[in-house]
Amino acid sequence: MLRNLLSGLALFVSAATASAYDIGTIIDRHVIPGYETLARRAVELDTAAQASCSADSHDLRAAYNAAFDAWVRVSHIRFGPSEDEDRAFALAFWPDTRGFTPRELATLIETEDPVIETQEEFSHVSIAARGFYAMEFLLYDPQFTAAEPEDYRCALVRAVARDIEANAEAILAGWQDGYAVVMLTAGENDTYRSREEAAQRFFGAVATGLQFTSDTRLGRPLGTFDRPRPNRAEARRSGRALRNVVLSLEGTRQLVRLLAEDSETVTDTLDAAYDRAFEQAKELEDDPVLEGVDDPQQRLKIEILQQNIDRIRELLGTSLGPLLGVGTGFNAMDGD
Amino acid sequence: MATRRGFLAGLMATGLTPKVSWADAGAPAYLAAAQLPDGAYNLFGLTDTGAEVFRLPLPDRGHAAAAHPTRPEAVAFARRPGTFAVVLDCAGGRIHATLEAPEGRHFYGHGAFSPGGDILFTPENDFENARGVIGMWDATAGYTRLGEFDSGGVGPHDTLLIPGTDVLAVANGGIETHPASGRAKLNIPMMQPNLSYVTIGGELLETVDLPRDYHKNSLRHLSVRADGLVAFAMQWQGDVTDSPALAGLHRRGGEMRFAMADAESHRRMQGYAGSVSFSDDGDRFAITSPRGGLVQVFSSDDAALVDTVESVDVCGVNAGPDGFLFTAGTGLISTPGMDLSRHAVAWDNHLVRIPSPVRA
Incomplete structure (x- = not known):
């Protein structure tokens, strides 16, 4: 009896995770x-x-x-x-x-x-x-x-x-x-002990990728309000600073969608957040190298784009993270 | 330079008689920062069994604290890239002083007092020049800035005085950051962490580089034994499956010795050691991994693994009556053999021991 119950339970659990x-x-x-x-x-x-x-x-x-x-x-x-x-x-x-x-x-x-x-x-x-x-x-x-x-x-x-x-x-x-x-073959080797670990690795890639785009691709040229750093924009010589922000968002979005597959709520939530970021990036189309960081109005637009990306990161932690069993320990997430 | 050194020596020798002591703050054995359920941050005084002695509000998320060796004063640092630290009067329950990092500097979240408690040393980032410095503050005069000197590397995270000497061990984590880029790591492929020994006069005595294969291993937390043996903990910045040892031992003039568990246990650390401490008798040292919910205890003699302890989100560790005391983000305070208490808070990264009063 107990055995039947347990095997039924195991089946249920694996079916639930397999669909994600x-x-x-x-x-x-x-x-x-x-x-x-x-x-x-x-x-x-x-x-x-x-x-x-x-x-x-x-x-x-x-x-x-x-x-x-x-x-x-x-x-x-x-x-x-x-x-x-x-x-x-x-x-x-x-x-x-x-x-x-x-x-x-x-x-x-x-x-x-x-x-x-x-x-x-x-x-x-x-x-x-x-x-x-x-x-x-x-x-x-x-x-x-x-x-x-x-x-x-x-x-x-x-x-x-x-x-x-x-x-x-x-x-x-x-x-x-x-x-x-x-x-x-996660679960059958020592690099990935389970499917969850493999999925968590992809999740980490999204989180790190978004952080790099927000903190570095946008954060470096933004500098501080008193000291903006337009010369620190990524690939500004080839006019690619904004383009790289958009492409990197496209890259992580595709992966997010695949990770969140079958969870409509999570997909919708994150999709909407990505859409906002893409729309905001469109507002900046006339400034491909983000040189407007030292113009108060233009700077605000860039800061909003950064906030949009940070919002995606936040939602990633609150919606997709739990779905993938990503630990959210106070210290584990801190990294210091 | 000579003038400053003379001045410092004088300051160290003065040794003011303390009017109040840690006993006036309820004689806590440890300090630890924590997040409360409502999101606010407090600094706690704890007994050696983890019971609360006091709690004082902090303006923001803390990291580590520095306990004054005699006066009931705790310096709580904002986590990097924080630019403030508050000196709490733990007996009076007030803010005694506020430290503001000088222009172009930020704290890393750690600090250490000189043996007499006259000077506070703070690892700082001179971020426009990607240069590590150690700031000095006059703890006898309201924590005014005395000056600074080179830390011997990039990203000095933790520093401790070698007991009985005027030498600081400095963990130069090697990672370049800039406040404008938040906590982003800017130089991973080029990073070169080291353990440096610097006198409090700013003289660099020794720099111990990590081996080439370890250059992405951010050496950033320290513990020191009475005889000067240093234990260090590292955080691997490369692919987690390639993570080498996360801990090691060093003594001035010697070679580094690395401590690495068997593959299975090592894997569970997930390339990340958050804190390190020698045991109360110094025979062992422990590193914690909040990511793996695991503590590894190594022998101080041969760096072999001697014990492991499981605790979800464990990070804080220090010497305790049962060898070690651990704190975790779950609120748990434990020893290697026993769960002592669970508080409705999330304990932050580090557990700081208050120096026990010198016996007559």
């Missing part, structure tokens, strides 16, 4: 397509750089922006293959509070360092001189767009493109060749 989300779906519809797009765009960037390394090449810049878009959409998935060998940092070293990127690039060019000749050697160069933010300096910053010697500058552009491609492909391969299985 599906790790396989998240991987198939969010992770893999996101990294596939990134890898494809990175190949195209490499091809474009081989065809023309000129900083003002329309094709090269278009390929660069397309690949950067693809990166930002998956930039919240910061665990597993993206963290192996610091690949994500090598793709995206920002914020660069000490100005490492221009310094490292200048040193490479000045010394005509042959380290750029092979991918193997270049992969050991400081992450500050690699990835999308280094490429932005090379394509958009007057200090580098016409740097001499031209041969070396051109070869450096190609080396950075090749390295972006290598990292993008390595992350995708990492998922396809093993990490996806690790997550799918």
